């Protein structure tokens with residue numbers, strides 16, 4: 001550390017699977033070039049995480065995040081229909097990262113049907129059908145439990161309204177299916193309505209999830225902050241990403257009282273992994289959220305300005321957003337644009 005320089009902040013780095021190592025390497029390179037004061041502590045996530053409470057505490061990834069309080073994570077593979085439970089879900093649960101925060105904002109230079117999309121997706125991150133409580137009742141019949149609690153619903157509602165108040169967002173819309181799931185989604189809504197009363201300056205609305213999808217693809221500008229249970233939040237996030245040009249662009253954060261884990265919305269993108277063409281923008285934007293979280297907002301500003309510049313010029317974009325640049329070339333252009 002040279003005189004006058006802030007001390008380095010330890011951050012757990014999980015490169016992840018598929019395109020994960022490609023986009024994390026690009027992001028670390030950008031942050032280091034931008035002068036972020038970070039001491040990276042790299043960890044490999046193993047499926048054993050969170051299977052039992054004792055395993056979670058012992059797991060080196062959990063231990064590292066509990067120590068650093070902040071992590072930056074690439075996507076992790078979850079096998080379909082068989083194999084280990086999702087490590088992502090286990091991490092969120094073990095660290096009680098109850099709020100999943102996903103700003104969906106249009107960048108210049110990316111052609112999409114809508115000119116201005118600026119949504120905040122707030123997803124409850126710890127329960128719902130993601131509780132993973134499934135069992136075979138009899139061969140041919142499976143039961144999957146949807147868990148909704150007053151505590152988690154109230155907590156995520158408080159998070160969404162606090163955010164809206166702090167950042168002067170005008171409206172919070174709760175997304176639900178309480179016409180069918182009268183008890184579970186009904187409880188979710190009841191909790192949000194109760195919290196909404198404490199924020200009279202914020203317009204509060206409700207929309208049924210299927211209609212929400214329709215409205216989003218027709219008139220996304222009518223929404224501001226969307227507040228959803230875990231599964232609806234997962235699905236609507238991908239839809240939101242589609243509105244602004246794809247999964248390569250949308251950042252995210254998993255936030256709790258003790259720790260925060262920043263990651264892109266996208267998965268491991270097995271169809272393009274290893275080809276050097278993944279778009280690292282989503283993770284770079286996630287890292288900018290992280291820099292604000294650890295008090296390095298000026299570095300975040302410079303990174304976001306550089307990204308904005310490269311997208312405005314549209315000369316070094318990756319194939320997912322209509323360009324021909326590799327991950328490497330795009331990253332070099334963003335680093336070049338840092339001022």
Ligand code: NAI
Nearest residue numbers: 075076077078088247248266267268269271272278279320
């Ligand atoms: P996916 O997000 O990996 O891919 C969906 C589509 O988006 C693919 O066409 C892919 O090429 C494209 N895409 C995603 N990220 C991109 C990027 N950075 N640049 C350019 N194009 C990109 O979703 P999929 O295929 O459903 O899931 C694959 C694996 O990822 C599964 O094992 C899933 O469980 C896991 N996953 C992990 C997540 C996490 O770790 N947070 C989140 C979502 C999925």
